[in-house]
Amino acid sequence: MLNISRQSISKWENGxxxxxLDNLIKLSDLYNMxxxxxxxxDKSFQEKIIIKETEGKTYRWPWWIIFPIFGxxxxxVTMIINHF
Known part of the structure; x- marks a missing residue:
């Protein structure tokens, strides 16, 4: 229908x-999209991918900040104790 060789389609499929652009326009007309x-x-597939990507990410609290806080x-405490 579109006069595209099977070798060209195979190259597209294999990446x-x-x-x-001309072939993309013809394909979009053919498939009404x-x-x-x-x-x-597919937009629903993209949304699933985005949801899965955000689900896997968790916030990691920076454990090293404990040292300055305790310092x-x-x-x-030593200033308060030495003051009295």
Missing amino acids: NCYPD SLDELIKG MLYGL
């Missing part, structure tokens, strides 16, 4: 090259 959807893929508390 060796990408279709040119926007160029954005055609290039970026300041020690200094404060």
Whole structure:
């Protein structure tokens, strides 16, 4: 229908090259989808990927901050004790 060789399609599928703009427009017309959807893929699939990426990230509390905090508390306690 689009006069695209099977070798070209095979290269697209293997990621060796990408279709040119003219072919992208023809494909978007054939499948009744926007160029954005055609290039970026399925939006629901993208949302699942984004959710999974954010689920895996956890906040790690910087454990090393304990040392300055204890140092300041020690200094404060010694100042109070030496004052009396």
